[in-house]
Amino acid sequence: MSARTLRYAAILLGILLLVAAPWIPIPLPPIFSEPVRAPGTLNVLALCFVFGALALSYDLIFGFAGLLSFGHALYFAAGVYTTAVALARWHWTLPQALAFTLVLSILLPLVIGAVCLRVRDVAFAMVTLAFAQAGSILVMQNPFGLTGGEEGLALGVNALPAFLIGVANTRNLYWLALGLLACTCVIGWWSVNSAPGRVWQAIRENERRVAVIGLNPYLYKLGAFVLSSFLASAAGTVYLLIEGSASPDVTTANFTLVLLVMVVLGGVGTLWGAVLGGIVYEYLDFRLVVLSNASALQSLPPVLRVPLSEPLFLLGVLFIVLVLFVPGGLAGALRRLNPAILASSGSH
């Protein structure tokens, strides 16, 4: 058997294991305290998958098109809030709400991207941040009583079809999140290997050269922006279905910064690295919150206890260390540890 066949077999086995996870009764002691099939574990895994998909969508514009957007949270939040408002306030059915979100999550980045892409580099970063902030203000202001302001917006019991509600149906949400991640991966892989995807990477390396060849970088960048934002909105919708409520936290600038941390943690410019980063970040965030409540930690002196019980502090420091000492993120580190991965993965 060639290395290539082995690799495909390993991927297939991995996918089968992930799909079958809700039936696996085995506990994984250091990673999860409960068996994999327990609703709590499935819920964490589902959130990890959503953030993996979200990180991948961010990597498309940041890692592949080279656009440092600081407003990616806006599109995730657009998916969350559009679906939430349609379901909870207007009492639409799920398919109607999804169709509405679909249209909006293409139009919104089209308009905002068209304005933001008139500037480059750092100005682009600042302007995307400003638009995201406008979105955050809008949600906080609770226009027409739609978004619920700081309180957030909870989906009622009747807002969702029965198969998505209740602890017993967590497995359905788990499969939904897994499906989202799979679709995002396929679209992401297909898009970066398509002709426009090659142009994105060319723009990242040297935009002027792309223009000299006779292509219009603006249109390609706008395409990348819209596709990536659309995928983020899709992740937002699934996130809403898992959480059951929309919180204004997902609209904040901090959320975009956290996304950036995920992608850099995993490895900028590699799709699987970004997915890994999103999953690992979300998992760490979950575990560190558990850790911060541990009794061993509470007995430490305040100098140690205060920083250690703030997950965002630990993750921020981890991020700084990664940027300083591990430039390629987890993906880069894994490659350096095992050159065989690089050799067997061909051109990627």
Added chain:
Amino acid sequence: MSTVSTVALLLLTGLGLGGLYFLIASGLSLIWGLMRVLNFAHGALFTLAAYIAWQVTLPLQGGNALVAWSTGLVVAVIAGGSCAFLLEVFLIRPLYARPIGQILVTVGVALAAVALVEGAYGSDPKQMTLPAWMAGSIHVLGTDVPTTRIAIAAIALVVLAALLFFLRGTRYGLVIRAGVENRAMVEALGIDVDRAFTLVFVIGGMAAGLAGFLAGTYFGYIDPVRGTSMLIFAFIVVVIGGLGSITGSAIAAAVVAVVQQFLNFYAAPGIGDFSVVILLAAALLLRPRTAEST
């Protein structure tokens, strides 16, 4: 209240807020102009300095309020400058060759510092005590304007004058202005640009620290998340005013803050904040050149 006095109140309050925006934006703009670093940690410097000043002046509370306030002001400026110095030397300097890495490190610092402050002091606001004369108001054009607004606008003007003098009238200022124009040429002349980088970062940090303390004076309290939202408005100010231009930042800060105040009052709370972003979009559509980072 007559229309004239309402307008006067909104205008002067807006100029006070504009003063805060300018103090943050001037540092961002200088740092960007010379070093091409987008300093996301600027909001963290703002917050850290405000909390350090609050902590240091805690024993002075209950005594002479003026002494406590002035000490706080000086401590905040020193704290802002020191934190900026440490940030530049230990985290930015190793990454001179990696511009994206520099931005990312400042993002990490921004997240970690705010989380640390939140962990140590909680997310509830901390009250600031003001000297009696400052807690009152001044009678202008038939309306009572809080003294803090006018004081902050005045302090910002003094800082603007000092920065302009420093940039145009001193040797270091000359090096910095030359560095903004053409870094390679300044290096070729044998001037240590690295030292100028650290200096600019420290000046920016001092201004951010001052802004953090004065924001506490303006709002009457300090909290861990104010820095982030102020930073975003400062970004808008920097882009509208033209990256790297101090005077541009000053004018844009005043315009942005006044527009924000008027619309928040006459339209609806929040509309002012929202319209500032629209202002930014309009500025970009009408004259995208100003924001080009070349």
